[in-house]
Amino acid sequence: MTEPALAVEGLRKAFGGLTATDDVSLDLRAGEIHALIGPNGAGKSTLIGQIAGWIAPDAGRVRLAGRDVTGLGVAERARLGLGRSFQVSSLAAPLSARRNVMLAAQAREGSSFRFWRQVRRDRALVAAAEAALARVGLAGRGNVPTAELSHGERRLVEVACALALGPKALLLDEPMAGLGAEGSGALADLLETLKAEAPILLVEHDMDAVFRLADRVSVLVAGRVIASGPVAEIRADPEVRRAYLGED
Amino acid sequence: MDKTREMVASVVLLAALAGAALWADAAGEPFYVNLASRVAILGLAGVGLNLALGFGGMVSFGHAAFFGLGGYACGIIAWHAGNYEPILTWPFEVEGTDRMPPIWGVAALVCGLAAAAIGALSLRTSGVYFIMITLAFAQMIYWFAISWPAYGGEDGLSIYVRNGFPGLDTYDALSFFGIAFGALLVALAVSGRLLGSRFGAALTMARLNPVRLATAGIDPFPVRLTGFVISAVITGWAGALYADLNGFVSPTMLSWHLSGELIVFVILGGVGRLVGPVAGAAAYVLLETFVGGATERWPLILGLALLGVVLFARGGIMGALAGRARHD
Incomplete structure (x- = not known):
């Protein structure tokens, strides 16, 4: 077994x-x-x-x-x-859905102690986040600040964050x-x-x-x-x- | 769109500061050139604090420790150079120097190490405890400086000859402003770059939602500690420049009043806005100089301004100029 x-x-x-x-x-x-x-x-x-x-x-x-x-x-x-979602959504409200998911992808992809390269131009991170968002059916909603998403969409963003961890x-x-x-x-x-x-x-x-x-x-x-x-x-x-x- | 507006407001503000210095120099008013240098240096110190307070969410009430340590690093090294007494004779001999770049290096190193030690202990707490512990550490250093007679104790330490910078006459007010302003631009560029990086993303999340940060696989503690150290190094750099501007360093630079003033710069200018502390420092220095010239009670005006910002305009000066902060 x-x-x-x-x-x-x-x-x-x-x-x-x-x-x-x-x-x-x-x-x-x-x-x-x-x-x-x-x-x-x-x-x-x-x-x-x-x-x-x-x-x-x-x-x-x-x-x-x-x-x-x-x-x-x-x-x-x-x-x-170990990916996790919370009973009460726990995301960074002012950040876009994509930014929230990118952070999880960032941890998977290696060190967070990189100080120079700009994340918004980091294709690997953006692509990983987009893939996770698409997986939960939120393709095209990545730019929306989390605070403006519906309750259900926020739940899905949390699942996308968990998925981005691999x-x-x-x-x-x-x-x-x-x-x-x-x-x-x-x-x-x-x-x-x-x-x-x-x-x-x-x-x-x-x-x-x-x-x-x-x-x-x-x-x-x-x-x-x-x-x-x-x-x-x-x-x-x-x-x-x-x-x-x-x-x- | 708001991002570009903030960019424009920031460039205009910095250009106004440089323009004021150039104009004062052309008008033969070195006093006002030095005033512009003061704004640039205090702004630089605020930019350092803003990295911890505004972007990392670490409300340090002890950043005077780093400002003062930077100042003392400058004063002590220059004092040894002036008296031809080595700083260390054992285990190897270390001479003083009267050049700014190595002095800045030492100031950065001292502040970085101090911040690593202070941060490692303070960052185990949060909220009001963090505020109090950072204050306590700064006060310890303050009282140590007062009671240590070797470098002037309570009376402070004079820097009789302003330290040099390769290729510039640092006694020329405009040249000195150029150095201070250059330092400010470097710190702003580095901070801006840093905040857009992976580390910046993690630091921002450490402020917004540390639970999410940990759940995303990033431990908040080392992220915060690194942010605190970088913040302290920038503030320490400002301290070294401030000592050279005044030709004097004293325990006042380490006092909790100064920690408070730095927080005022950040709040007045706009918490978490890159150029905010420069706007805050400019407003403070202008009030102090022009209103302070008319009445001793200028802090009352400052207090009212601060109250207004906290109650009605959380974004401070930058918020008024460029609208609410936006993330992408």
Whole structure:
């Protein structure tokens, strides 16, 4: 068996008396969308924070394509191919969409400590950014300041930023949030095609989207993974229905 | 379109400064030539600070440290040259010099090293803590200069013979202005180029959204630290020129008042506008000279102007001349 793109092993994190992440293990295999669901306060954000490198776990390991990245910072993990989008769009609003994406391409392409050559004439960077924007369906919108883009377009720019890194794994935190039916449908189609390029760990509230898109689902409740498996199995799991879907 | 407007406004401003110096020289008024040199040098110091404050988002309240260190580098080296006493005798002998270029080199080196040390510690904090830590470091250097008697302590250090520059008579007011103005143009060109580079893109993002910068695979800390060091080197260069302009360097150049004045130049001229600090320094020097000639209470006018800028015209003078800053 090949190494999973992303693996979380026995991760634990407590804040004072509150155990936010309680012995969580999960993995992300090539070509799949693995959805992470759970009620509010289940510890999804803390888990994502530990995978991305913002929060140091108390115990456990994070591996990216077989490499232990537990001790590495956010930027280093990104350079190793962990692409990420945020629950609330995090872009530089005054800059154009292209500039936002070019920055990610810049990190992939080598050092940021180059002081003379002007980036706007750097064909490799511009081309990489344009390619990523085209990939998410934003060809021709590159010049628009991010602040003037629609909410849905900003979500897509974030995905383009993640793609420009040349990701080995994508960590998408509620990408559908706040999108209309049309917008989330388009994004779902995009994610379907992206997963072949880089598998996706998808944190999502929209259950329809999860059950449509995901190959596997893990359910997080009170910091623990209470169930993990193919969609059909999770849908039928009585414990999941009780804990999460509000049925008994 | 706004980019060209800012370019035009910048060129006009710089041409006005050079024109004022030429006109004053032709009219036989070296006092006003020196005033133009003062604007160019303080503007240069502000251009340095603007790189950290305006473009990198690092609100340093301690840039007087670099201005003063540059000044003292100039004063001390010239003092040794004037007294024929070597600066170092061990492990090897280092003589003083009375030439500007090597003095500038030493000033840049000293300021760069100081900024690397100060930045490495200060940049672990942000916001108001960063402001306070940079202030604290500058005050430490200030008090050290006051209590170190070897180079004049509180009384400062005179530079009896203005340092030379190959091919120019530096005592000629217009020639000295030419040197200061040339330094300003070099700093502006280098800053402009830098901001358009990959490093500039990273520095800009470190200000706008450090989370995005890290997520894009670039660690903000070394980017900020490098920006802080370059900023300090430019401000230090201005300090060395200022010491030569006045023929004197004292702890005043290191005081927190000066850090504040540099921030005033940047805010008055337009935060994050390349030529903004020059406009700010010009406005400050004009107020000080002409309003200050009429009333001691000129800082009141300055205060009102600053209040007006902060409340109603965030872009400062450059914003008024060239509209809002735009990115491409």
